Amino acid sequence: MKFGFDNNKYLNMQSEHIKERIGQFGDKLYLEFGGKLFDDYHASRVLPGFEPDSKLRMLMQLSEQAEIIIAINAADIEKNKIRHDLGITYDVDVFRLIQSFTDKGLYVGSVVITQYSGQKSADVFKTKLETLGICVYRHYIIDGYPSNIPFIVSDEGYGRNDYIETKKPLVIITAPGPGSGKMATCLSQLYHENKRGVKAGYAKFETFPVWNLPLKHPVNLAYEAATADLNDVNMIDPFHLEAYGTTTVNYNRDVEVFPVLSAIFEEIYGECPYKSPTDMGVNMAGFCIIDDEVCREASMQEILRRYYQALLRLAKDTGSKDEIYKIELILKQAKITTEKRPVIKAANELVEQKGSPCAALQLEDGTIITGKTTNLLGSSAALLLNAVKALGEIPHDVHLIAPSAIEPIQKLKTYYLGSKNPRLHTDEVLIALSTCAATDPNAQIALEQLPKLKGCEAHTSVILSDVDMKIFKKLGVHLTCEPLYEENKIYH
Template sequence: MKIGFDNEKYLQMQSSHIRERINQFDNKLYLEFGGKLFDDYHASRVLPGFQPDSKLHLLKELSDTAEIVIVISAADIEANKIRGDLGITYDTDVLRLKDEFEANGLFVGSVVITQYSGQNSADLFKGRLEKLGIKVYIHYVIEGYPSNIPLIVSDEGYGRNEYIETSRPLVVITAPGPGSGKMATCLSQLYHEHKRGVRAGYAKFETFPIWNIPLKHPVNLAYEAATADLNDVNMIDPFHLEAYGVTTVNYNRDVEIFPVLSAIFERIYGENPYKSPTDMGVNMAGNCICDDEVCKEASRQEIIRRYYRTMDRFLSGECPKEETYKVELLMNQAGVTVHDRKVVDAALARAEETGAPAAALELPDGRIVTGKTSDLLGASAALILNALKELAGIDHDMHLISPTALEPIQKVKTEFLGSKNPRLHIDEALIALSISASSNPVAEQALRQVPNLKGCQAHVSVMLANVDIRLFQKLSIQVTSEPRYEKKPIYQ
């Protein structure tokens, strides 16, 4: 993989700027962490060289003074919103995040359920957390938010929210995903701290959009594509332009909320220490891009992947048509089409040749491998086995797994487990390969190549079964699929 981002430089610059911001406030700093605190795979895809756990390393250096508060929206709980990269719901991810933080020596003080308006599912989740001994606080929907400033900055607005009890100087506010209410939680706490006579501060750590690269830079366009479901829009920060005459990039939600933040700070300090949303941030990612062309191309590919993901979601009834229009527009702005993703044409050509679903994968050295549907294997499973053969230098005519070994697995699937599809999925094919490897040196040679699939690109000519989506994710293969069912389903 070509490197376009200097991760070591980033860690040094970022930790320094966070410490500087902490020193500006002498009692309490609420630090909003945007994006993923760890497992930030989007950042690692569009900024090749960025490590998914970079932010976690930053926090571990501050573990003695830092406390984490995890925020989740009641609306997301009600909608069973899913993290696309992990395939788990946001409420499940809250528990995963807590375990991961604590395993890394970080203190998780509480969970906040935001945007609450009586959702039963949120009540059930609150009860579940409390049974586990986790402190839970409720923050409510505020009518007219964010424009009704007199109501918001009052006892009937932020004042109605439950005050979060914290014990450390640095309070990190994070969440399973965007739109959870992290900033509102910080501002609510500033209001409550002020009423208690505490001079608290606020800062924002948001990786995207990157404020000091162009508005239409592919990295920033990829962020818009990633948040198309939130209808986020990157924009020039008008407050920063007016204050300094310098053009910087922010996004609409931060710009819209800035007058609220200004009003809160003015009530606390008599003036707002920040002149713009950009001033609030501490993000140094833009200063650590070491190869702009590499990052641009990686981001263009990410936009194409987001396009396919959105089209699949639309076909499944998971998003409105307007969301697909937005991603299509972003593709146009980035100057790309689906044909700029090499595995797309390869998979479609193989499908047309065989008259059945097919798949293609690009190996790290640029070679393209394909897989077709057969009586024994689905296209995805065939693709993985063919890729392992290619990586191991094994002749493609050689069977890694004997057909006689596959037939009993098919029998169990169809006769005993009730599956209508006798073909093996990726996990079943890999299990069969591992069994063969115990007695077949060639199969063992192929099996050793599995780690080398990490980061490869793949495309399938039909929508994937959930089991294969999960397996591609576990193998760290970045897969897309055509928004087309193999067979038109009534129940999928």
């Protein structure tokens, strides 16, 4: 795989820049962390070479100076809001985050429940955390927020919120997802710290959009595609342009809220330490791109993947047409068509020839591998077997799994477990392959090729089962699907 991003340079540069920002304010820095602290697969896809846990590793370099506060909106607890990438609710994800940070040796100081107005579910959540020895604080809904600055910056506004006790000079504010109240938590703490005579500052760490790349650079357009359902829009930072005469990129919510932030800073400190939203950021990712063309190509692929994901959500009645329209506009701006993704054409052309569901995968060297649905295998399972054969230089007509070995599995599925689909899914095929590898050298060679599928592009002509999608994800294959079910049924 070609790299376009220097991850080691990023880790060193980012941690040093954050240290400099701590020193700018004196005693303490509240750093709002946007996006994912770990498992940042979007960044790793659009910036090849970026490791999904890079931000976490960077924080581990600062572990002696840092502590973490996790913010969660009481309304999200009340309505059981779900993280769709993990399939768990925000409150459950708080426990996951605490455990993950603790396992890495990072100190989680507390949890803050924002937008609290007496929700019973939030009280139950607070009790669960406190039973585990975790400090929990409450921040309340403030009337007139964010416009009524004099009231917000008063004892009846921020002053009513619990003061969060912190011990370290760098306080990371993170959350299960957007809308959790990270920025409001930071500003409330600045108010309380100032009342206590502590010199505290605020900064924001948001990987995307990359502020020192052009507005319509594919990396930034890929971020817009990723957040199409949130109506985020990248834009030139007008405040930075006016203050410095330099063009930088930010996104609409930060630009819109900056006058309010500036006014709040002035109320607390007498002056605002920043002249623009870009000034508030500490992201160094743009300085660590070592091959712009590689990152452009990767980002174009990501935009197409996001488009097909939006089509898939609409087919499953969990998305919207507006999201699709927005990504279609991004495709036009980037001058991208589906021809940019060869596996789409390969899978769909095979369907026309075979008349059954098909799949295609592009290996690192550009070779296209295909698979079709048979009586024994689903198209995605056949695709995986054909791919590992090609990678292991095993003749196509060699059976890695004998039909006689597949038939008992089919009987188990249909006769004993009541499944209506006798064909093997990807997980069942891989288990069968690993069993055969104990006695068949070809199967063992094929099994050893699986890591080489990481980073490959794949497309299927129908919507896959959740099981198959998860297997492709675990293998690191970048999958898209046509928004069509294999069978025309009311319930799937």
